[in-house]
Amino acid sequence: MSETRVSPVAATLEHSIVGGKAAGMQGRYLKDNLAKWVVWIGGLGVIVALMLIFIYLLSEVAPLFRGAELKQRQEFALPGGQGKTLYFAAEEQGEVGMRLMDSGAVAFFDLYDGKERGQVQLPVGGQGIVSARELSAEAGSIGAQLADGSVLVFRHKYLVSYPNDKRVITPDVEYPFGETPLAFMSEGGHSLALREERGTLLMAAADAAGSVHLRAYEKQESLMGDVSFDVGSESVFAPAVAPDLLLIEPLLSWMYVIDREAGKIAFYKLDGANAPKLVHIYEAGAAIEDARYLAGGISIVVAQANGVVSQWFPARDKDGNTYLARVREFDLPGSKPVTAIGPEMRRRGFAVGDSEGHVALFYATAERMIEERKVLDGPVQFLSFNPRAQYLAVLGADGKLAGFDVHNEHPEVSLKALWGKIWYESYDEPKWLWQSSSASSDFEPKFSMTPLSIGTVKGAFYAMIFAIPLAVLGAIFTANFMSPEMRQVVKPSVEVLAALPSVILGFLAGLWLAPFVETNLPGVFLTLLLLPLSIPLFGYVWTRMPRSIRLRTPAGWEAAMLIPVIAFVVWFCFAIAKPLEAVAFGGNMQGWMDHTLGIGYDQRNALVVGIAMGIAVIPVIFSIAEDAIFSVPKQLSLGSLALGATPWQTLVGVVLPTASPGIFSAIMIGLGRAVGETMIVLMATGNTPVTDFSLFQGMRTFAANIAVEMPESEVGSTHFRLLFFAGLVLFLFTFVLNTLAEVVRQRLRKRYSNL
Amino acid sequence: MEKPAELQAANYDLVARDTKSVGAYVKSGAPYVWVTAAAISVAFIITVALLLLTAARGLPHFWPADLVQATYKEPGKEQQHLLAEIRSSEEVTTARLLNAGLPVDEKQPLYDRLLLKIANRDLGGVDFRYVLSDWLVERSQPKDATVLERMEWGNFHGFVVALKEGDKVVASGEEAWKGYQERQDRVNDLRGKVRDIEKGKIGAVNYDLERLRLQQRRLELDGKTPERNAADFAAIEAKRKSENEKYEVLRTELDQLNAEMGRDALVMKTVDGQEVTLPLSKLIQGYRPNDMGLFPKIGFFLGAIWHFVSEEPREANTEGGIFPAIFGTVMMVMIMSVIVTPFGILAALYLREYAKQGPLTQAIRIAVNNLAGVPSIVFGMFGLGFFVYFVGANIDKALYQEGLPSPTFGTPGILWASLTLALLTLPVVIVATEEGLARIPRSIREASLALGATKAETLWKVVLPMASPAMMTGLILAIARAAGEVAPLMLVGVVKLAPSLPLDGNVPFVHFERKFMHLGFHIYDVGFQSPNVEAARPLVYATAFLLVLVILLLNLSAIRIRNKLRERYKALEH
DSSP states (O other), rough: OOOOOOOHEEEEEHHHOOOTTTTHHHHHHHHHHHHHHHHHHHHHHHHHHHHHHHHHHHHHGGGEEEGOOEEEEEEEEEOOOOEEEEEEEEEETTTEEEETTTSEEEEETTTTTEEEEEEOOOTTTOOOOEEEEEEETTTEEEEEEEEEEOEHHHHHHEEEGGGOOOEEEEEEEEEEOOOOOBBOOOOOOEEEEEEETTEEEEEEEOOOOOOOEEEEEEEETTTSSSSSEEEEEEEOOOOOOOSSSEEOOSSSSSSEETTTTEEEEEEEEEETTEEEEEEEEEEOOOOOEEEEOTOOOOTEEEEESSSSEEEEEEETTTTOOOEEEEEEEEEEEOOOEEEEEEEEESSSSSEEEEETTEEEEETTTTTEEEEEEOOOOSSSEEEEEEETTTTEEEEESSSSEEEEEESSSOOOOHHHHHHHOOOTTTSSSOOOOEEEEOOOOTTEEEEEEEHHHHHHHHHHHHHHHHHHHHHHHHHHHHTTOOHHHHHHHHHHHHHHHHHOOHHHHHHHHHIIIHHHHHHTTTHHHHHHHHHHHHHHOOOOOOOOHHHHHHHHSSSTOOHHHHHHHHHHHHHHHHHHHHEEEESSSOHHHHIIIIIIOOOOOOSSOHHHHHHHHHHHHHHHHHHHHHHHHHHHHHHHHHHHTTTOOHHHHHHIIIIIIHHHHHHHHHHHHHHHHHHHHHHHHHHOOOOOOOOOOOTTTTOOOOOHHHHHHHHOOTTTTTTHHHHHHHHHHHHHHHHHHHHHHHHHHHHHHHHHOOO | OOOOOHHHHHHHHHHHHHOOOOHHHTTTTHHHHHHHHHHHHHHHHHHHHHHHHHHHHHHGGGGGOOOOOEOOOOTOOEEEEEEEEEEEEEEEEHHHHHHHOOOTTSSEEEEEEEEEEEOOHHHHHSSEEEEGGGEEEEEEOOTTEEEEEEESOEEEEEEEEEEEETTTEEEEEEEHHHHHHHHHHHHHHHHHHHHIIIIIIHHHHHHHHHHHHHHHHHHTTOOOOOOTTHHHHHHHHHHHHHHHHHHHHHHHHHHHHHHHTTTEEEEEEOOSSSSSEGGGGGGEEOOGGOOHHHHHHHHHHHHHHHHHHSSSSEEEEEEOOOOHHHHHHHHHHHHHHHHHHHHHHHHHHHHIIIOSSHHHHHHHHHHHHHHHHOOHHHHHHHHHIIIIIIIIIIHHHHHOOGGTTTTTSSSHHHHHHHHOOOOOOOOHHHHHHHHHHHHHHHHHHHHHTTTTOOOHHHHIIHHHHHHHHHHHHHHHHHHHHHHHHHHHHHHTOOOOOOOOOSSSSTSSSSTTTSOBBOOHHHHOOOOOOOOHHHHHHHHHHHHHHHHHHHHHHHHHHHHHHHHHHHHHHHHHHO
């Protein structure tokens, strides 16, 4: 496009000649000015629209990378009277706190002003509580071992009502296993641990002699609906290490016995309440201060005296044996001894406190420290989140409680979590995985962008492999050799292909091409192999044709001549493919590939996508490249031809070098289209986020992923924002490609006009 | 610039005359030229093949194909009688069949496999079946084989036995077939009335009731109470009562019609002798393909196409027509056109007529190119996040508070879809309009200015009228693009089945907030999310063919207009 515009002479004239400032002219000037502004706004609107998209995407993505915010509420001494605090918890809304004392009293209090909201005395029969541990933190059920060795399980619960549209929370206590303590040991022990799974309540505790007691209660429901709890099995065993801390896996498969001083973890396989089997003893590398389960009940985090928190979970080695894997470590700045761990209840996050009053927030899957700050002067004794993890209570050794409002929306995101290999729970090695949601709330979301990037690159790569040769070579012939009459037909028809909706291409690819390729795989390969070979051969045969025949066909009609040739070759390839398959591949090429080469085959695979998306991209590249080649000034090629170069030499030596920036920008724009194409990938692949480049496997691209997951993603969640992040990546990538292509094209235009 | 033909011929002669050896052939570069020629041929073949493929697969769906009665003798199994339509046939290697567990002869390398539509899904569970051609024997085409199109369970293949009115048999054999067709017409008339009442009248009553509910909620939100503003509430209550009465009347009428529809039934016999009674109220039409000549078949074919484009879908979109999808697409595209045209033209005017060459113009050009290049799904995300969740939610808060918490505009709908696509197609309009403006000779503008017109007047009276075909081109191309775009629509308002059209007889007639159906999404949804893909496939091909046809026509007309325009301007310049 040359920039022809109103000439400067006319531009100055346009005001001078009209009737000056005469009456009646003002309105016309006004209209003229108005029109100028309206048009100006319209022009600028385009930039505004693009900027708006960019800024909007950015605004949705930005919160992902914002850290956490801790805002302190008041600090107050724990209400409820004297006595040792054995357990502390905050309810769902972060309004009411609960404190369990060794006297058996449960005090509820307001977390804003520290005022007591009521006290409940547990039916402990006048004895003290020696040890307490949560049965399920999420459900609020807690087990307390009394001085006589029996165990009382209670649940703190909160009724929410809205009288006068104001939220009122009423705390209460209930006893899921009855008000009578369940008999367990003959005397009070320590390190109580208990879990319930499918009606079996398993408890474990250590006695003064260093033995571990296990006892299971089975829930029995009579026909009348009465519930009773019967002793199942029980055992006492001497653990391999001193039992300072016991942890039971929620599914009752594993138990950890932890020796604090020695820093050892003994990993046991549970078998009901029978004596468990020792798997192995692991060294933590330093004395252990505390160990807790993370949400989901698979990982444990171990606080070490050297300022390190380590995460462990059972994994399988190559032989299929289970071992306890030390998955990752988190360093607390300052390397002071870690004194308390407070896991979140619904995410894999946890807070850590050290001996000098520092509190740090971590997120396990992301291997990331989100926030760290000094909140107390003395050591941190106890850390507790409310179930929604918006409130963190920090209990100091002095019995004071410092409450914090936590604003920690997207802890799951870190550079490593998005792009690196992460060792996810229940996997045996670090992996790139995208698995954004599942039915279970204990699910650990897997947000690796790598499989999606690989899928995107893979799809675009195979599409470009298919499209570039066809489009660029086709453009070369059309612009350089084709007869003008034929060009007038061919160019628009190939460009009409660009208008073909991608949903149609995707649909044909998924429902027609994919099954076709599957049953005719040898034919497809044969075509890809034989077609390029047969064409030059035909060309040679053509040169040996009698001159009379050759001269009868006009120059520039080679392409038309080739149509029947190509049709014949393709037909031939598919006709001999089936018999060939029967002979060479035992009648089933996929089966043969799988057995002999070990290559798996998906029906909807990269080959199908490459062809379908290639077809979508061909007209884009073709049209721009053809324009670039066609507008190479004719004097250049004519000069070359006049000097005796063959048409091909002219093309390679003169035309292509001149037009190459145009071809480059054509390919860039084509690539942009291939990267962002949604429907074809959505329909022609299985949309599995795999990380291989196999031609015979599917993929999941950014664009398809957005289309699949966006409608069911929760607004404002990490998943939602990560989808926007994928959108932003697409936006920026295509922005760079398109801008590059446009700049190159503008330069090229200038160069042509200079020539 | 075109090369004179003699010159080109000379080029080729120069190469060819030299020598005829293979070496010289390669050295001349001719093989490469052939390869480039092949590339464009392949691209051309692909284009044509794609269009032919959709047509060839879509159109037979409407053709009343012959029914074949045959016996299927699979070795080692009981023989079965089939009355089926042969859908397709393909060659399969024996190894694959052995893999599938079929007792084929290993010596024969290839088998022909047929896909049969056996229908009668309610009896057999499946309506499609693969069989080997060699085992399908004793084929015949009985004249009285009947296909019944049903409301549920797909088609029925069988033979007419008798016609019943209530429990009484009124005709049997050939008589029953004749009687059936008259009675089917009657039932279809009744069904039209029922639909009119259900969709139209009861729909209107429901719509009014919902509006009354919202009015009442509005009153409550305004702080009015039934005690203090008794009149307002009483008025609403009175209206509600009259609507409910209207509903009761319609209900009775509907029950009557339904009872009348259920009067007749047809007794049919399947090919294996099972007798089935099919109430006419569950049937749509019946025909005997083997008994039809070419012209009745063509008539049926055209009728089927008409039903396809004018009726609503049935059975989870796998049967029936696609009218709501066509309607939704057209309406969305129209709203979009209204938005995109002025903006696109203004931007083009700015670039071509007002802007001075500089970084700003360059930035706008880059922006235009980027708008054209940004993946459409990103527009969808933007539309969902910005238009729906941000703009829509705020509109709801300001204007439609009575509807909350169920959103009015804060949920995907046709307005947001149109806006999103307007953004997406903006560059198309800009580029086409700009090209048109660029082709208008400068002399014409200068003449207008020289006569004393202001720039705005020149634009309005001279330039724009001349460029109007170019704008038309741009708009047509934008429509073609929007009609085929699916990815962003999936996020901003398209649904697989919309209960009501975005345009109806209820005030305010156009419902911008409603969700709608769309041809492109229909293809995706029915082709990939449908429970019975095999049954839906021909319908998807037919939909695809329609969409391709529309888009092709739009594009061809755009190209035609553009070419005419070019010639006109060429004439102007000389």
